[in-house]
Amino acid sequence: QVQLVESGGGVVQPGTSLRLSCAASGFSFSGFAMHWVRQAPGKGLEWVAAIPYDDSYNSYADSVKGRFTVSRDNSRDTLYLQMNRLTAEDTAVYYCAKNFDFWSGSVRTQEYFFGSWGQGTLVTVSS
Amino acid sequence: EIVLTQSPAILSLSPGERATLSCRANQSVSSYLAWYQQKPGQAPRLLIYDASNRATDIPARFSGSGSGTDFTLTISRLEPEDFAVYYCQHRSSWPLTFGGGTTVEIK
Numbered sequence: 001q002v003q004l005v006e007s008g009g010g011v012v013q014p015g016t017s018l019r020l021s022c023a024a025s026g027f028s029f030s031g032f033a034m035h036w037v038r039q040a041p042g043k044g045l046e047w048v049a050a051i052p053y054d055d056s057y058n059s060y061a062d063s064v065k066g067r068f069t070v071s072r073d074n075s076r077d078t079l080y081l082q083m084n085r086l087t088a089e090d091t092a093v094y095y096c097a098k099n100f101d102f103w104s105g106s107v108r109t110q111e112y113f114f115g116s117w118g119q120g121t122l123v124t125v126s127s
Numbered sequence: 128e129i130v131l132t133q134s135p136a137i138l139s140l141s142p143g144e145r146a147t148l149s150c151r152a153n154q155s156v157s158s159y160l161a162w163y164q165q166k167p168g169q170a171p172r173l174l175i176y177d178a179s180n181r182a183t184d185i186p187a188r189f190s191g192s193g194s195g196t197d198f199t200l201t202i203s204r205l206e207p208e209d210f211a212v213y214y215c216q217h218r219s220s221w222p223l224t225f226g227g228g229t230t231v232e233i234k
Contacts, residue, residue, distance in 0.1 A: 035223075044228045045163075045171065045228075117171060
């Protein structure tokens with residue numbers, strides 16, 4: 001079954017950097033777009049970034065554009081999120097999520113929904 | 128950016144009752160809308176995709192409807208495990224966005 005395990009969270013000071021990782025297993029990682037979604041304490045969900053299966057064109061929320069970079073290593077089945085110039089507003093649980101897919105007859109279709117999620121890793125930005 | 132507004136913010140119901148949750152978009156998202164359920168301390172779970180299609184292993188008491196700007200998630204008869212927070216999310220354009228959520232609580 002699909003398993004996504006995030007790591008790399010912790011407590012950091014404002015203005016610093018952090019890199020999150022997400023180890024994927026149970027599916028063909030190189031064939032799926034992947035996402036990062038975050039949730040501030042007690043708040044709702046916020047999509048952060050998406051990366052297609054071939055790393056051809058990445059997309060970001062305006063709140064992180066220019067500061068965060070999503071990348072992937074298909075040889076290691078691992079997704080990354082490089083976060084720079086962190087602020088208190090970036091404090092959240094960060095989830096990695098696999099793009100949703102389903103079979104329609106003999107055709108597999110992917111859609112930009114979040115079909116499987118990791119357990120999340122907490123990032124706290126505080127001085 | 129497409130803004131999704133969910134209502135009500137809190138829905139207080141008893142087990143066995145029917146729950147009707149609303150998600151409204153500030154511009155058309157066609158049928159490109161999903162619903163998720165999130166329980167405390169857990170990651171969200173996909174319930175409905177493309178407005179009305181149940182994801183794998185989702186019970187039939189969950190149904191979705193709507194298109195364009197107005198969408199509804201209906202839980203026909205609430206089970207104890209259905210009390211949770213529900214989010215809608217569109218995939219019509221970048222950026223992907225979520226609604227603010229509806230909490231379904233036990234009355």
